[in-house]
Amino acid sequence: MAFKRQPAGKSDADPGFNPSRTPDLFALTSEGYIIAQDIACQYEYIESQFCADCGCPLHVIAQINRSYQGLNELVTACPNCGRNYNFIFDVSNDVYQHWWAQRLGDLYVKNYDGPPRRAVRRR
Numbered sequence: 001m002a003f004k005r006q007p008a009g010k011s012d013a014d015p016g017f018n019p020s021r022t023p024d025l026f027a028l029t030s031e032g033y034i035i036a037q038d039i040a041c042q043y044e045y046i047e048s049q050f051c052a053d054c055g056c057p058l059h060v061i062a063q064i065n066r067s068y069q070g071l072n073e074l075v076t077a078c079p080n081c082g083r084n085y086n087f088i089f090d091v092s093n094d095v096y097q098h099w100w101a102q103r104l105g106d107l108y109v110k111n112y113d114g115p116p117r118r119a120v121r122r123r
């Protein structure tokens, strides 16, 4: 897994981009998880976040695959002061799972048994 940033100007040709994103993108679930609807959006979200201490853009330093919980966690660090911020994205929602299933075809495995989470409030 590479952590390179997605190039600006996303298109349908980007394999990490879901052209069927909905307005629920980046809304929060009742648990406070951030609704993700594809892979690219998670990196887009990080690009819009800044260190609370010094205002620097954050860099992704690790990804924690929690798909068995219907989650994906990105660990970021401020390149200036080193402060860490973790962002937990929901990937159990119907939009993400439908997109993921379409991408993987026969390789798709649903490895989270719980009900899909839903957006409860917009950012």
Ligand SMILES: [Zn+2]
Pocket: 051, 052, 053, 054, 055, 056, 078, 079, 080, 081, 082, 083
């Ligand atoms: Zn900082």
